[in-house]
Amino acid sequence: MAKRVLYTDEQKRRMVNQAQQMRQKGMSQNKVAQQLGITTKSLAKWLHKYGSPKPAEETKVEAQSLPRRTPAERGRIRYSPEEKRMMKAHAVELRNRGVSQQGVADTLGISVQTVRALLKDTRIPAKTAAKTAGPQTAAKTPTRAKDPLIQLASARDRLQEIDKELETLHSERAGLQEKAKRLHKMIGEELAR
Numbered sequence: 001m002a003k004r005v006l007y008t009d010e011q012k013r014r015m016v017n018q019a020q021q022m023r024q025k026g027m028s029q030n031k032v033a034q035q036l037g038i039t040t041k042s043l044a045k046w047l048h049k050y051g052s053p054k055p056a057e058e059t060k061v062e063a064q065s066l067p068r069r070t071p072a073e074r075g076r077i078r079y080s081p082e083e084k085r086m087m088k089a090h091a092v093e094l095r096n097r098g099v100s101q102q103g104v105a106d107t108l109g110i111s112v113q114t115v116r117a118l119l120k121d122t123r124i125p126a127k128t129a130a131k132t133a134g135p136q137t138a139a140k141t142p143t144r145a146k147d148p149l150i151q152l153a154s155a156r157d158r159l160q161e162i163d164k165e166l167e168t169l170h171s172e173r174a175g176l177q178e179k180a181k182r183l184h185k186m187i188g189e190e191l192a193r
Contacts, residue, residue, distance in 0.1 A: 009050075016050040019043055082149060088118045089150035093157060095119065 022032045033043040105112045
């Protein structure tokens with residue numbers, strides 16, 4: 001069993017400063033403790049006791065001192081019923097394709113919590129859509145809504161995908177035409193010799 005070492009408060013503060021510098025460089029707390037020759041539990045205690053307050057704690061204190069604000073003042077967005085239907089259609093379509101909730105949120109520019117709320121009353125389980133069911137079952141899930149706005153949003157998304165594919169094909173075609181011209185030129189030069 002290892003011999004227990006007692007550190008003075010000054011030694012602990014120096015180690016905490018070193019640990020904070022190492023953590024800012026991206027080292028894990030376990031690696032830092034290992035480098036300093038102490039246990040992770042001791043390091044955690046010392047960081048709590050001697051370290052500077054964490055940014056989250058600072059903002060928490062600042063937030064408590066601020067006056068309460070309304071949702072509009074906080075920048076909270078209120079969506080119209082049509083916007084909600086459109087977002088729901090996009091979310092359902094993306095989830096049917098196997099995109100994660102985070103992926104849907106990033107694509108639509110909304111929070112994951114909003115995605116969950118949008119998918120709450122659909123037949124797609126919010127947490128496990130196409131991942132657990134597999135691609136065949138996910139495609140069979142009856143989520144096509146009869147709402148014309150949702151159908152329009154799906155059609156618009158598909159049209160955008162087709163446009164991207166068409167652009168790719170056009171650029172590939174241009175590249176092949178350029179390559180064919182170079183080959184014809186090389187063949188002409190070879191025949192001229």
